[in-house]
Amino acid sequence: MQQAIIIPASGRARRGFGDAVFATTARASGGLVLLLLGGIILSLFIGGIAAFREFGPGFVFSTEWDPVHQKFGALVSIYGTLITSAIALVLAVPVAFGVAFFLTELAPAWMRRPVGTAIELLAAVPSIIYGMWGFFVIVPIMSSTIQPAIINFFDGIPVLQDLFAGPPFGTGIFTAALILAVMVIPFVAATMRDVFDTVPAVYKESAYGVGCTTWEVMRSIVLPYTRVSVVGGIMLGLGRALGETMAVTFVIGNADRISETVFGSGNTIASIVALEFPESPQGSLKLASLLALGFILFVISFIVLAISRMLLKPKATGG
Amino acid sequence: MSVTIMGGGIPGAAKNEAVARSLGRRRHLTNLFVKALCITATVIGLLLLASILATLLWNGLAGLSLNVFVTDTKPPGSHGGLLNAIIGTLIQTALGTVIGTPIGLMVGTYLAEYSRGSQISNVVRFVSDVLLSAPSILIGLFIYQLLVEPMGGFSGIAGSLTLAVIVIPIVVRTTEDMLRLIPATLREAAIGLGAPKWKMITLVCYRAAMDGIVTGVLLAVARIAGETAPLLFTSLGNSSGLGNLATPMASLPVTIYQYAGSAFDDWVQLAWVAALLITVGVLAINVTARLALRGKK
Numbered sequence: 001m002q003q004a005i006i007i008p009a010s011g012r013a014r015r016g017f018g019d020a021v022f023a024t025t026a027r028a029s030g031g032l033v034l035l036l037l038g039g040i041i042l043s044l045f046i047g048g049i050a051a052f053r054e055f056g057p058g059f060v061f062s063t064e065w066d067p068v069h070q071k072f073g074a075l076v077s078i079y080g081t082l083i084t085s086a087i088a089l090v091l092a093v094p095v096a097f098g099v100a101f102f103l104t105e106l107a108p109a110w111m112r113r114p115v116g117t118a119i120e121l122l123a124a125v126p127s128i129i130y131g132m133w134g135f136f137v138i139v140p141i142m143s144s145t146i147q148p149a150i151i152n153f154f155d156g157i158p159v160l161q162d163l164f165a166g167p168p169f170g171t172g173i174f175t176a177a178l179i180l181a182v183m184v185i186p187f188v189a190a191t192m193r194d195v196f197d198t199v200p201a202v203y204k205e206s207a208y209g210v211g212c213t214t215w216e217v218m219r220s221i222v223l224p225y226t227r228v229s230v231v232g233g234i235m236l237g238l239g240r241a242l243g244e245t246m247a248v249t250f251v252i253g254n255a256d257r258i259s260e261t262v263f264g265s266g267n268t269i270a271s272i273v274a275l276e277f278p279e280s281p282q283g284s285l286k287l288a289s290l291l292a293l294g295f296i297l298f299v300i301s302f303i304v305l306a307i308s309r310m311l312l313k314p315k316a317t318g319g
Numbered sequence: 320m321s322v323t324i325m326g327g328g329i330p331g332a333a334k335n336e337a338v339a340r341s342l343g344r345r346r347h348l349t350n351l352f353v354k355a356l357c358i359t360a361t362v363i364g365l366l367l368l369a370s371i372l373a374t375l376l377w378n379g380l381a382g383l384s385l386n387v388f389v390t391d392t393k394p395p396g397s398h399g400g401l402l403n404a405i406i407g408t409l410i411q412t413a414l415g416t417v418i419g420t421p422i423g424l425m426v427g428t429y430l431a432e433y434s435r436g437s438q439i440s441n442v443v444r445f446v447s448d449v450l451l452s453a454p455s456i457l458i459g460l461f462i463y464q465l466l467v468e469p470m471g472g473f474s475g476i477a478g479s480l481t482l483a484v485i486v487i488p489i490v491v492r493t494t495e496d497m498l499r500l501i502p503a504t505l506r507e508a509a510i511g512l513g514a515p516k517w518k519m520i521t522l523v524c525y526r527a528a529m530d531g532i533v534t535g536v537l538l539a540v541a542r543i544a545g546e547t548a549p550l551l552f553t554s555l556g557n558s559s560g561l562g563n564l565a566t567p568m569a570s571l572p573v574t575i576y577q578y579a580g581s582a583f584d585d586w587v588q589l590a591w592v593a594a595l596l597i598t599v600g601v602l603a604i605n606v607t608a609r610l611a612l613r614g615k616k
Binding site: 016018019021022023025026027028029030032033034036037039040043044046047094095096097098099101102103106107115117118119120121122124125126127128129130131132133135136137182185186189213214215216218236239240242243244245246250270273274277278282291294297298301302305306308309 | 354422432434442456542575
């Protein structure tokens with residue numbers, strides 16, 4: 001009798017101990033994630049503080065990047081980051097939409113899984129491979145065929161002829177944006193496909209029932225229903241494009257100035273950090289400037305990703 | 320009167336029919352046009368994948384030989400291989416996974432089992448999702464500031480820790496998603512038998528969610544195996560000191576970066592071989608992960 005009382009009591013004590021350890025570990029791990037993000041922000045800010053102090057807010061607006069005279073500014077890289085990502089999205093979103101539309105509405109059932117997997121594999125290819133492929137395959141094609149064709153096409157049209165001008169080197173902002181677009185397509189397409197799949201079949205069937213064509217169902221039923229999530233998916237793609245490093249470094253041409261044409265060379269925050277880092281000794285103003293650039297990139301990506309999460313959230317949990 | 324009824328009650332019915340037919344034709348053509356564009360988009364996507372794989376196979380297979388696997392990286396012109404880079408990638412990927420997975424698993428467990436609906440858990444979830452998509456180059460810079468500068472040099476352990484940071488949010492996402500799919504009745508049954516909560520989680524929930532969690536870990540492995548940018552700041556190195564975590568450690572992606580842009584033909588050739596190896600490895604892991612999950616469902 002006494003035995004019977006003691007065993008559950010000690011069992012309860014052990015159970016309490018095991019639970020306490022497990023729960024504490026879980027909570028501590030959750031805290032560690034917060035610490036990691038805080039650590040990344042803080043380390044970039046502290047590392048870059050010398051640059052912020054030296055150049056003040058002008059750091060963000062200066063186009064100078066002159067290691068010889070120790071003058072550093074962020075505007076060229078910020079511009080390059082934003083313009084390549086923007087062009088990449090313009091190129092990627094229609095294709096991604098087409099792929100998602102195909103996978104959800106058009107493709108026969110047996111085709112959906114293999115084609116969907118192939119598109120997802122495109123997202124799994126490491127970015128350095130895109131860089132190599134871009135450098136050895138796309139750049140030659142750009143310089144021999146595509147860029148001359150585009151330059152000829154827009155020749156004589158007032159604004160566009162200046163935008164699409166310059167010697168066709170093959171490398172440059174437009175090529176970087178093209179590679180980024182290829183990298184972003186699978187992410188945006190996969191997100192779009194997933195949110196298109198959340199549309200209740202009854203809505204679509206009703207539309208087909210009153211005689212809508214497939215495209216009309218997509219435009220009038222699926223897109224309005226998923227609009228917010230679709231924008232969220234595009235923002236997620238934008239977040240990817242902003243921080244992409246290796247692929248861009250290979251093809252953007254790496255110049256420290258703002259090019260007036262999209263075929264000109266440039267750089268992005270990620271590419272200049274990767275490229276200039278080996279020549280930046282510890283404690284130098286240059287290294288501080290690179291870390292400050294990293295901080296700016298973090299702020300931009302954080303804003304984009306935060307918006308993306310907010311837009312994707314209601315449908316993700318509700319659907 | 321009767322004529323009007325036969326005409327459908329609408330004046331000018333014949334004309335409307337013509338309008339309707341032309342409208343119908345236009346809608347039909349628009350539909351066909353959009354369908355054609357979408358099929359084209361998908362074909363473009365598939366062709367891109369095919370082009371990348373074909374380029375890798377074409378250029379990579381040409382340089383593939385036993386020498387690649389048994390010789391270290393060497394100066395140009397001296398028949399170097401990739402041995403130290405392959406070993407470096409294996410060590411850092413394995414170590415990154417081993418360090419990152421338990422942490423990610425516990426965070427996912429916290430989010431799914433210990434914090435339903437609480438405000439702080441929403442913050443943790445949000446932060447983890449931000450880390451998931453944050454530029455990996457910044458994680459490299461963070462570890463550089465945290466470890467490499469104080470330790471006075473690049474090291475394999477710094478590279479591994481960087482990769483671990485990348486693994487965590489991937490495992491968090493799949494673990495939480497998978498744990499949430501487990502029916503409440505399974506939990507109630509375990510609790511009803513008198514199991515403490517931690518035993519319920521480890522023996523019942525983890526076991527039920529195992530396929531999904533393993534898939535998440537495999538996807539994380541595939542992701543970090545090809546990471547380049549963060550390693551430039553942490554483990555960068557050509558040293559052939561195999562397996563010494565305190566010294567700079569080579570890896571396949573960093574070797575590709577250094578070799579592909581070089582002016583030496585044999586280095587460029589080796590970069591293609593490395594690219595082929597890493598891509599085939601990464602894609603194989605991806606396909607395996609997807610097949611494993613599908614097979615068990």
